[in-house]
Amino acid sequence: MTTDDATEPAGTDVDWDDRAASFDEEPDHGLRDAGVRLAWAGRLREWLPATASDVLDLGCGTGSLSLLAAEQGHRVTGVDSSPAMVGLARAKLAGRDAAFLTGDAAAPPVGEQRFDVILVRHVLWTLPDPGRVLRHWRELLRPGGRFVLVVGVWGTHDPAGIPADRLTGLLAPLAREVRLEHLSGDPRLWGKDVTDERYALVAMTAGP
Incomplete structure (x- = not known):
């Protein structure tokens, strides 16, 4: 399960099986648009290790980032x-x-099993007690591994999500370095202009 519009408040019971067939129709879900796909591929190349690594994609959805x-x-x-x-991710x-x-x-x-990277996009805000998670x-x-977290805050009247400063604070005790990248200003990632807060945190953990 992953969501980019974040229209459902945290804790809402969403039937993601029902949404699976149409999920990839959103530009940043299916990455079917060549420009959107290229933009995400470029970001991942910057965020993931330069050498072959074991990546755990949590809330992977249909497997586009995978x-x-x-x-x-x-x-x-x-x-x-x-x-x-x-099922769709396995086929993809x-x-x-x-x-x-x-x-x-x-x-x-x-x-x-242990991993070099934990990759999570627009999932953490839906989980109870993000700090514990x-x-x-x-x-x-593994020692020297990294978090790659794509997160945001959506909505104005009743916003849902996790602000960057809060998530940075939660990550700080777990990592030796936390890098913040603001993503709202790059419409290539979303297939449209966005005005809400969207960002990535790349957090490097201590080595052996």
Whole structure:
């Protein structure tokens, strides 16, 4: 499950299986527009390690970012709560070095496996107690691993999301370096102009 418009308040029971068939119609979901796809590929190239790495894509949806990561040589494990989304992701990455699991992004069913990158787009705000979730995710990273979190705040009357300063504060105890990139001013990523707060945090953890 991932959402870019964030029209549902946190805690709302959204049937993502019902939305799966049409999910990729949004420009920044399916990345079918060549310009949007190129923009996200460029950002991922900057955020992910330069060498082949194990990437855990939480709330992977239909696997669009997973596909870009795999195309850049990374090994991807995707987790989503929607079986329909997972099915579409598996089809999208058929033949790639990728695996997809149905499960809770807050407590991904990966056993003892550890990763170099935890990639999450527009999911963290929907989860209860983001601080606790981030601490658990930190345990799934290898020494020197990194978080790549794409987040935002949507709406004006009853905004939903996590402001950048709050999320930076939650990440600070878990990382040696946190880098903030504002994304609202790049319409290529969204296929349109946006005025709400959209950003990415790349947080590097301590090495061995």
